[in-house]
């Protein structure tokens with residue numbers, strides 16, 4: 001068996017790198033596709049649901065797929081610094097890959113609106129963090145403006161190399177299953193990821209690696225649902241801070257994915273998103289971050305209603321790791337505080353009997 005060295009090396013013939021390109025990688029990709037065992041039974045429908053657990057990437061989110069490409073190409077072009085706006089995951093990923101490459105990372109984040117773990121990561125990777133008193137959309141506007149005035153490469157998903165890297169998740173799914181799923185469910189924020197998956201599935205279908213393409217189902221938080229409303233949202237709000245976005249950059253690409261695949265967008269209350277996050281942890285042992293659980297919330301609703309019919313094979317992308325957002329997890333489990341007892345055998349025995 002050969003040592004896995006990241007998605008660029010694995011899918012080199014489908015990515016814009018040359019034989020002499022210096023690859024900036026942390027061995028991202030190759031994430032597990034896990035079939036759910038208990039939740040489908042609880043829904044009471046005959047469906048196969050798989051989750052693509054992107055929280056197991058090196059910085060804990062799917063962003064690493066795009067970042068290995070974006071930073072590789074930035075370095076190849078001679079760039080000394082990268083910049084992004086972020087709700088937290090892109091900033092962590094950009095910071096890590098910049099550290100790996102030995103270049104500088106500047107990240108604009110909405111003050112007080114990114115999960116604690118993401119902030120801690122970004123600090124540890126030693127990025128220059130610029131907090132703004134505005135949301136992600138404002139940060140995105142500023143990044144686009146400043147890139148015209150300073151020697152920095154934008155590594156948000158408006159950078160096409162990000163999309164190229166992220167499309168490899170679709171390749172991995174087809175390579176694992178031997179076919180494309182009937183439905184692909186994922187959370188939509190800035191809409192880069194739905195764009196990337198659709199690009200990957202189309203590429204494999206065109207090249208006859210698989211015979212089918214999935215219906216793309218994009219799910220949003222109710223307070224940040226421009227695709228469901230059909231118009232931009234100026235003051236997005238949701239507990240799922242990763243997708244607290246009202247002006248998605250990949251607007252046209254995401255609509256194309258919906259149209260071409262025969263898919264749809266839908267929105268979910270914060271309570272539904274958090275309930276799906278808890279279910280995945282409690283019944284499957286898979287701890288993803290709140291935004292990620294939007295994909296399962298959507299799949300469950302559409303399976304129950306029959307919009308996704310029985311017999312379907314469904315993949316839900318779990319975009320980020322639950323450990324990134326400990327504050328939400330503690331809030332979710334506020335009623336399940338650890339018991340404190342004497343450090344004696346008797347007390348431990350009693351605690352076990354009480355807990356059975």
Ligand code: F0G
Nearest residue numbers: 086087089090189190191192193319320
């Ligand atoms: N899930 C998570 C965990 C995310 O961090 C993001 C986006 C999304 C879903 C939505 O993906 O933007 O491609 O539609 N996070 C970006 C960030 C915006 O800055 O980390 P999308």
